[in-house]
Amino acid sequence: MKRLTALVLSLALVFSLAACGGTSSTPETDSDEILIYTFIAARDEWNTTLEQGTLNCGIEGVKVVSQNAENDAIKQLQQIETAVTAGAKALIVQMADAETLAEIEEAAQGVPVVMVNRNPSDYSLLNENVIYLGCDEATAGYLQGDYLTEYFQAQGKTDFTYLLLSGSLGTVPARVRTDSVLSQLEANGMNATEATSPLVCDWDRATAMDNVTPLLGVTEFDCIIAxxxxxxxxxxxxxxxxxxxxxxxxxxxxDATGDGRAAVAEGKMAMTAFQDGAEMGRAAVQAALNMINGKDPSEGIDYKPTEDNPYVLARDFVMVTAENVDEIG
Known part of the structure; x- marks a missing residue:
């Protein structure tokens, strides 16, 4: 960690700050405001929704400042250290690297931390001062598996082939979502066979398009799981x-992003699994404030401790299809 910290400190300080009511290059706060920092791993549609949920949390007496790590774990650690120096009272972290929980806790120097959305690889490192808040990633895969089971059973099929579009290798959500959809299909009695090895698309739309295009007309598949x-x-x-x-x-x-829901409504996507990014962001701020005030982190939010780990606050995804898409978001 000493070598990592030295590298962090050697990097130039380049970041943007966004606070409730606007953006600023410095976190100016009133003396009675509680300063909470949000760190997103990278900017995309869903992460921006999460970020805006923290910035527009509507919690009186709280000022939220946001920074983007651009998928750089070293940069994120630098940002955390700088935030602590700037007087942050709590940190909300969407991890750039699932393996860096110990380094994040060290950089936080005792400041309460709410890990959000992207699971750390080792839940055993969580504690009263470092918690995780997010939707249960496995339920997203289970919902995909149940939808595809119903779809193919309606056609009288139990055997089918699929393309799998994977998030970044090594990220817990990508692994859990993939494992859970495949295990659910198997549990439902379906024989799902991969048409190709998983296509790693790093959560990115353009990368997915580039990876799928060469397979069209060459590789046969019955569905696409993303x-x-x-x-x-x-x-x-x-x-x-x-x-x-x-x-x-x-x-x-x-995710049921705005574009995803529109595609479902137009019949271009069959289903998605909804996690409310804006509400997750607000809940993360409330959990952080609760920790600052010595309260139960889950007080006043819909994310509750799991049976396996009291420091994991979770809720389930919701299946979104053409039947209910207008009711979501």
Missing amino acids: NNDAMALGAVEALEQAGIDPGSIPIVGV
Whole structure:
């Protein structure tokens, strides 16, 4: 960690700060305001929704400042150290690297930490001062598996092939979402066979489009399973560019972003799994404030401790299809 810290301190300080009511290069606060920092791993549609949920939390007496690590774990540690020096009373961290929980806790120097959305790889490191808040990633995969089971059983099929569009290798959500959809299909009596090895698309729409396009007309598959909506939408664009109706095969995603819900409503995606990024952001701020004040972190929010770990606050995803998409978001 000493070598890592030295590298962190050697980096130039380059970041942007966004606070309630606007943006600022410095975290100016009133003397009675509680300063809480949010760190997102990278900027995309869903992460921005999460970020805005913290910035627009509507909790009186709290000022939230946001920074973007651009998927750089070293940069994120630098940002955390700088925030602590600036007087942050709590930190909300969407991890750039699931393996860096110990380093984040050390950089926080005793300041309460709420890990949000992206699971740390080792829950045993969580404690009263460092908790995790997010949706149960496994339920996203279970919902995908149940949807595809119902879809293919309605056609009298138990055997089918799939393309899997994976998030970044080594990230816990990508692993858990993938494992849970495949295990649910197996538990439901389906024989799902991969048409190719998983396509690692790093949660990115354009990367997914680039990876799917060369397979069209060459590789046969019956459905597309994506770890998030951005990659599912990349597959939609690849199919449309090739003159293939994306509604002709089920494409399933995760997050129920605005674009994802629109694609479901238009019949271009079959389903997605909803996690409310804005509400998660607000809940993370409330949990952080609770920790500052010595209260139960789950007080006043819908995320509750799991049976396995009291320092993990979770809630389930919700299946979104054409039948209920207008009710979501």
